[in-house]
Amino acid sequence: MHPGSARFWTRIVAAGSSVFLFGIPLFFWLKRCSENWTDFQFLKLVYSPFVLHLVMQTMGVAVQSGGVIFIAGLAMAFLIYSFKPRLRMAIRFLLSVFWLLPSLFFVWLTRGLLKQAGLEQWLYRFSAVQVCWVIGFTPYFALGVLRILEDLDPREIEAAKTLGASASWIGRTLYWRAIRPGVGVLSIQIFWLIFTSFSVVVLLGGGSPQDTLETAIYQAVRFDEVRVDHAFALAIWQVVLLLGLTQIQKLGCSRVNQMQPIHGAVWGTLPVKRKGIFQGILIIISGLGVAMMAKIFLSEPAGGPLFQSWLQSCFLAAGVSGLTLILAFVFYFGLRRFSDWGAYCSPMILSLMVWEAYGAASFPILLCLVVQVALFLPWVSRNLYPLLDRKRIAEQEAARTLGATNLKAWLTVEWPRVLPEVKKIAVWISVFSMAEVSSVILFSRGQFEPLAVWSQNQFARFQWQEGYLGVEILVLTTLIGVAVSVYQESA
Amino acid sequence: MSDVFLKLENYQVNAAITVKVEHCVAKVHSWIHVDAPSGFGKTTLIRGLAGLEPQVGGLELEGRTLTHLQARDRQMGVVFQDHLLFPSMTALENVYYGRWVRGQLGFRREKKNALIQEAKHLMDLLGLKDRYDAPIQGLSGGERQRIAILRATYWKPKLLILDEPFKGLDDQIKLKTFDYLKDFAANEQVCVICVSHPTDFKMNAEVRLQGITSGEPSHVRKFVADRP
Numbered sequence: 003m004h005p006g007s008a009r010f011w012t013r014i015v016a017a018g019s020s021v022f023l024f025g026i027p028l029f030f031w032l033k034r035c036s037e038n039w040t041d042f043q044f045l046k047l048v049y050s051p052f053v054l055h056l057v058m059q060t061m062g063v064a065v066q067s068g069g070v071i072f073i074a075g076l077a078m079a080f081l082i083y084s085f086k087p088r089l090r091m092a093i094r095f096l097l098s099v100f101w102l103l104p105s106l107f108f109v110w111l112t113r114g115l116l117k118q119a120g121l122e123q124w125l126y127r128f129s130a131v132q133v134c135w136v137i138g139f140t141p142y143f144a145l146g147v148l149r150i151l152e153d154l155d156p157r158e159i160e161a162a163k164t165l166g167a168s169a170s171w172i173g174r175t176l177y178w179r180a181i182r183p184g185v186g187v188l189s190i191q192i193f194w195l196i197f198t199s200f201s202v203v204v205l206l207g208g209g210s211p212q213d214t215l216e217t218a219i220y221q222a223v224r225f226d227e228v229r230v231d232h233a234f235a236l237a238i239w240q241v242v243l244l245l246g247l248t249q250i251q252k253l254g255c256s257r258v259n260q261m262q263p264i265h266g267a268v269w270g271t272l273p274v275k276r277k278g279i280f281q282g283i284l285i286i287i288s289g290l291g292v293a294m295m296a297k298i299f300l301s302e303p304a305g306g307p308l309f310q311s312w313l314q315s316c317f318l319a320a321g322v323s324g325l326t327l328i329l330a331f332v333f334y335f336g337l338r339r340f341s342d343w344g345a346y347c348s349p350m351i352l353s354l355m356v357w358e359a360y361g362a363a364s365f366p367i368l369l370c371l372v373v374q375v376a377l378f379l380p381w382v383s384r385n386l387y388p389l390l391d392r393k394r395i396a397e398q399e400a401a402r403t404l405g406a407t408n409l410k411a412w413l414t415v416e417w418p419r420v421l422p423e424v425k426k427i428a429v430w431i432s433v434f435s436m437a438e439v440s441s442v443i444l445f446s447r448g449q450f451e452p453l454a455v456w457s458q459n460q461f462a463r464f465q466w467q468e469g470y471l472g473v474e475i476l477v478l479t480t481l482i483g484v485a486v487s488v489y490q491e492s493a
Numbered sequence: 494m495s496d497v498f499l500k501l502e503n504y505q506v507n508a509a510i511t512v513k514v515e516h517c518v519a520k521v522h523s524w525i526h527v528d529a530p531s532g533f534g535k536t537t538l539i540r541g542l543a544g545l546e547p548q549v550g551g552l553e554l555e556g557r558t559l560t561h562l563q564a565r566d567r568q569m570g571v572v573f574q575d576h577l578l579f580p581s582m583t584a585l586e587n588v589y590y591g592r593w594v595r596g597q598l599g600f601r602r603e604k605k606n607a608l609i610q611e612a613k614h615l616m617d618l619l620g621l622k623d624r625y626d627a628p629i630q631g632l633s634g635g636e637r638q639r640i641a642i643l644r645a646t647y648w649k650p651k652l653l654i655l656d657e658p659f660k661g662l663d664d665q666i667k668l669k670t671f672d673y674l675k676d677f678a679a680n681e682q683v684c685v686i687c688v689s690h691p692t693d694f695k696m697n698a699e700v701r702l703q704g705i706t707s708g709e710p711s712h713v714r715k716f717v718a719d720r721p
Binding site: 171 | 540
């Protein structure tokens with residue numbers, strides 16, 4: 003690698019970005035924590051009864067909910083797999099959209115369902131939180147398993163039948179072996195989502211003592227007495243648990259299974275058949291969404307605080323989406339092996355680290371941008387890099403023989419291939435960024451209050467109508483984003 | 494007991510195209526060569542025989558009617574054109590899969606080890622030494638083909654169906670594989686139905702099922718045995 007070459011500069015940019023995103027926050031964080039690291043006080047804190055109780059409590063609710071999600075997700079995936087392809091495609095699309103909806107929507111849905119079912123006594127307990135997780139995460143799990151099942155060659159099943167395999171044997175030796183690595187990865191992702199779930203626990207759990215590690219970290223720093231070492235002790239447990247689960251999952255897979263591609267992403271190809279009808283439906287959905295939002299905003303002068311919050315969310319989402327994708331490409335060509343770092347970090351702890359490092363800058367939207375880019379980058383890498391790895395080397399060589407530079411050859415051959423996926427990922431990041439609460443809530447003060455945090459605050463103040471209105475806008479924005487993404491793909 | 498081992502009488506496979514065999518009989522340990530141009534329905538016929546397509550008519554093996562039986566109950570080993578090995582298993586696991594699912598490996602360690610050793614020995618015979626634990630993704634096309642042949646024969650079926658078994662093999666391996674199949678058919682007294690291009694290999698088939706193009710509607714393919 004020559005100094006001054008394109009690769010050299012890419013690495014410099016990637017290294018600089020990783021220092022800015024991860025290095026400096028981590029350094030300041032460790033510096034702050036080390037002030038209290040005397041006489042093993044910190045270790046004592048890590049093993050203190052209070053922290054251990056929180057760990058056990060979080061693990062308990064996570065394992066219970068994870069178990070239900072696992073069984074329900076597998077059943078749902080096999081049920082959908084048994085449907086005819088067209089129906090399967092439609093259900094998969096609906097579930098994909100359902101899963102993209104913000105967690106505040108699931109809070110609203112769970113409240114409504116429990117009230118309808120006469121189970122109001124479950125509210126403000128862990129039972130309601132667990133119901134909400136099951137409703138929200140089961141489609142994600144099912145979609146992941148379904149994707150793996152659809153990748154199975156049905157002729158292999160036929161081959162097994164000719165060898166005398168019964169249905170149960172086929173289930174054990176073919177289906178289970180095929181889905182096992184993916185199920186492991188999906189389970190880890192579900193645990194990550196549960197461990198880092200914030201709004202659901204705060205709004206449906208009703209606050210202390212119904213805390214998980216994530217909400218306890220927030221409690222540790224939200225009041226006047228900021229207990230950073232306390233938050234760090236909780237965060238260490240969170241990271242250790244996730245890393246431990248990952249190792250168990252790896253040990254559980256045989257060598258052969260680990261060699262198979264692991265499907266981390268759940269998103270399948272969205273349906274593009276019957277383009278005319280489909281695009282028409284999407285245009286109607288988008289149009290209705292825009293009209294409803296316009297009606298809500300126009301009912302107040304200058305759109306009111308809701309409109310301001312929505313605008314801030316949109317700016318933040320656009321920035322996070324663009325910067326994450328640019329950095330994903332920079333890391334791919336520069337420092338690929340480090341792009342996975344931070345995948346097991348919680349949004350809350352990332353916020354704290356960034357706050358420690360750049361707090362003086364006092365540009366909350368920029369700090370949120372940094373946190374969310376660091377949060378989404380590993381996930382984008384995992385979805386995008388396998389696609390970038392499937393290079394069309396022969397075609398690129400052909401382009402170079404015709405006089406194209408390396409960059410021009412890549413732009414001509416590879417870019418059109420990856421562009422639809424890049425657009426899709428951009429929309430998803432935007433949607434997730436808009437719905438994010440825990441990575442934003444610490445920075446929300448004064449005039450800066452993005453829509454998800456605004457809605458959460460309304461709920462927390464028991465102003466349900468305002469909160470629902472915020473969730474409605476979030477859902478509509480999500481639907482418009484999905485519609486635009488699918489429309490582009492089908493076009 | 495009649496010496497007819499395999500009998501097809503007005504046998505018809507109803508898949509995307511319809512494939513018909515009016516009459517064909519074969520004795521034990523005989524080779525049937527299916528010969529027809531590409532796209533004629535050879536693979537459809539084979540899938541029908543294996544029980545993977547809807548079918549009507551008479552199909553008998555050792556006097557037992559198979560038409561209504563499921564694939565797993567037909568006692569037919571199939572070597573598919575695309576191998577269709579199980580990617581979630583090693584090469585060795587693929588070879589003994591047929592015995593495994595039939596519970597023949599049993600629970601006794603000695604018996605299981607003996608059967609696995611036998612599978613390894615067969616792999617050695619076909620030049621697959623030290624490939625026992627190789628993942629399927631790491632095998633070459635020729636190696637996959639040989640694993641597919643071993644998988645179809647190791648559990649000792651009564652009828653062996655080969656869909657272009659020598660495709661992609663070099664001449665030396667082709668000879669070795671053919672010798673293995675010949676010995677297997679002779680030792681186990683099985684009947685072999687083989688689809689292969691005439692240029693692939695010269696075989697002394699007892700019966701030739703040949704595709705004829707005239708006298709049938711366009712969606713129907715008819716195969717006629719040259720020694721009815």
